[in-house]
Amino acid sequence: MSATEPTTPTRLRRGETFEGEIETLAYGGRGIARPGGYVVFVNGGLPGDVVRAEVTKSKRGYAEANATELVTPAPGRLPEIDLHQDEPCPGAAWQALDYEKQLAFKEAQVADALTRIGKLGDVNIDPVVAADEQWRYRNKVEYSFGEQDGELVLGFHPRGRWDEVLDIEDCHLSSEATNHARNEVLAWARSEGLNAYDPHDHRGTLRNLVVREGRRTGQVQTRLVTSRAEFPRPPVDLHTVIDGPSGSTSGPTGVLGEEFLRERIFDLDIELSHDAFFQTNTEMAEKLYGLAAEYAGLTGTEKLFDLYCGVGTIGLSMAREAGQVWGLEIVPEAIENAKRNAKANGITNARFVAANARTGMRPLIEQAGRPDVVTIDPPRAGLSAKIVRRLIECEARRIVYISCNPTTLAPNAAQLVEAGYRLTRVRPVDMFPQTPHIECVAQFDLVGEVKYVESPSERKRREREERRDAAKEADQ
Numbered sequence: 415m416s417a418t419e420p421t422t423p424t425r426l427r428r429g430e431t432f433e434g435e436i437e438t439l440a441y442g443g444r445g446i447a448r449p450g451g452y453v454v455f456v457n458g459g460l461p462g463d464v465v466r467a468e469v470t471k472s473k474r475g476y477a478e479a480n481a482t483e484l485v486t487p488a489p490g491r492l493p494e495i496d497l498h499q500d501e502p503c504p505g506a507a508w509q510a511l512d513y514e515k516q517l518a519f520k521e522a523q524v525a526d527a528l529t530r531i532g533k534l535g536d537v538n539i540d541p542v543v544a545a546d547e548q549w550r551y552r553n554k555v556e557y558s559f560g561e562q563d564g565e566l567v568l569g570f571h572p573r574g575r576w577d578e579v580l581d582i583e584d585c586h587l588s589s590e591a592t593n594h595a596r597n598e599v600l601a602w603a604r605s606e607g608l609n610a611y612d613p614h615d616h617r618g619t620l621r622n623l624v625v626r627e628g629r630r631t632g633q634v635q636t637r638l639v640t641s642r643a644e645f646p647r648p649p650v651d652l653h654t655v656i657d658g659p660s661g662s663t664s665g666p667t668g669v670l671g672e673e674f675l676r677e678r679i680f681d682l683d684i685e686l687s688h689d690a691f692f693q694t695n696t697e698m699a700e701k702l703y704g705l706a707a708e709y710a711g712l713t714g715t716e717k718l719f720d721l722y723c724g725v726g727t728i729g730l731s732m733a734r735e736a737g738q739v740w741g742l743e744i745v746p747e748a749i750e751n752a753k754r755n756a757k758a759n760g761i762t763n764a765r766f767v768a769a770n771a772r773t774g775m776r777p778l779i780e781q782a783g784r785p786d787v788v789t790i791d792p793p794r795a796g797l798s799a800k801i802v803r804r805l806i807e808c809e810a811r812r813i814v815y816i817s818c819n820p821t822t823l824a825p826n827a828a829q830l831v832e833a834g835y836r837l838t839r840v841r842p843v844d845m846f847p848q849t850p851h852i853e854c855v856a857q858f859d860l861v862g863e864v865k866y867v868e869s870p871s872e873r874k875r876r877e878r879e880e881r882r883d884a885a886k887e888a889d890q
């Protein structure tokens with residue numbers, strides 16, 4: 415073989431181990447190593463680390479592996495926070511990575527998604543907005559009950575172990591008040607001799623504890639999730655009962671204390687139902703919404719659609735700069751919150767509709783007329799191509815897209831650009847320090863007329879109708 419001929423990478427099989435250096439981080443936070451040129455996504459490695467890793471999944475083009483030993487730590491690796499039996503803080507996968515590097519990776523991953531997945535050249539990415547607090551920023555924590563050596567524990571599942579729970583007294587991503595609430599409920603459950611639900615045999619009582627905190631109001635709200643069982647009244651605000659083997663925390667919920675969580679965002683008083691979405695980092699939510707308002711550039715007269723509006727925080731925070739606000743959201747309880755939030759804050763130009771974005775956008779346009787500006791804030795899965803087509807039909811001159819996943823923003827952005835929008839600018843906002851999660855705000859501006867791009871099925875239907883019309887004309 416000549417010296418210049420490329421060598422074929424040797425595929426590693428499931429169960430094999432290798433030693434290699436982590437070169438960079440992939441979207442989602444896993445390290446990338448290339449032993450023998452073969453790409454391996456490694457859980458638990460940071461750039462510059464030399465790790466020993468075991469392959470858990472093997473494909474022709476790449477493999478997945480778990481780091482089992484840190485052979486040589488990367489220069490500048492930070493000490494992990496030892497919380498319990500040498501376990502690092504769960505949920506803080508990037509805690510050993512210097513914060514400036516975390517920000518640089520997040521910025522690079524937004525750029526990479528838009529150029530590589532969205533195939534959008536020359537994207538104008540404004541510098542990432544750093545978080546105010548690098549620790550203790552979470553306003554919501556979902557704990558799981560489990561048992562360790564016959565003792566009831568309350569904490570988190572270690573990575574990849576859905577049936578084990580690690581007891582966590584002090585989660586450094588959440589506040590002392592949240593940890594205190596967790597410790598009180600665990601002490602009560604132990605004193606009552608209650609057991610944890612066992613996901614293997616589906617027996618046992620206690621499943622989850624959800625703690626939410628109003629960071630500005632100081633309110634801490636606790637919700638206990640259990641199987642159907644008899645036990646003394648728990649010291650919590652809400653009690654959810656789950657029948658059957660579901661791992662979900664949503665179900666029929668009884669009110670034992672405060673039904674709503676109260677929070678302040680800017681100068682707005684906000685109430686939240688327990689199943690309504692709220693940004694997990696209150697302080698950075700204000701930065702995110704402030705950036706969305708800057709990108710929206712309202713002047714006091716515009717009709718604004720706030721799509722995927724939750725309890726209405728984005729639309730309500732912009733209502734004083736808009737002519738009219740129309741919010742759309744799928745969870746009816748969140749829409750009830752949004753309506754009450756508008757009233758409580760004396761906002762009279764905002765209306766809210768409970769609907770699925772897929773089916774609800776055309777009726778919203780019929781009811782409200784076309785918007786000038788749209789804000790859209792979907793879950794991590796982003797928008798389906800069909801929902802983007804409905805969004806394009808709004809013919810808004812500006813769309814401000816708030817995304818918690820640049821890899822789903824990218825194809826949506828490409829579809830908007832194809833329909834005549836320019837991606838004017840994008841800015842990442844770090845809502846989740848110590849984790850690989852990335853939030854960003856993107857501004858799209860309509861250049862000229864909307865070019866409506868049909869789906870293949872829409873095109874077929876139109877062609878069928880045109881052929882039928884042509885045949886009718888020929889008959890006449």
Ligand SMILES: C[S@@+](CC[C@H](N)C(=O)[O-])C[C@H]1O[C@@H](n2cnc3c(N)ncnc32)[C@H](O)[C@@H]1O
Pocket residue numbers: 690691692693722723724725726727728742743744745748769770771772791792793
């Ligand atoms: C990322 S949250 C944003 C909520 C709100 N904009 C905020 O900042 O608090 C996404 C919201 O979309 C809602 N949602 C999910 N799927 C939806 C759909 N198909 N149609 C309308 N809303 C949907 C969720 O209930 C959730 O409230």
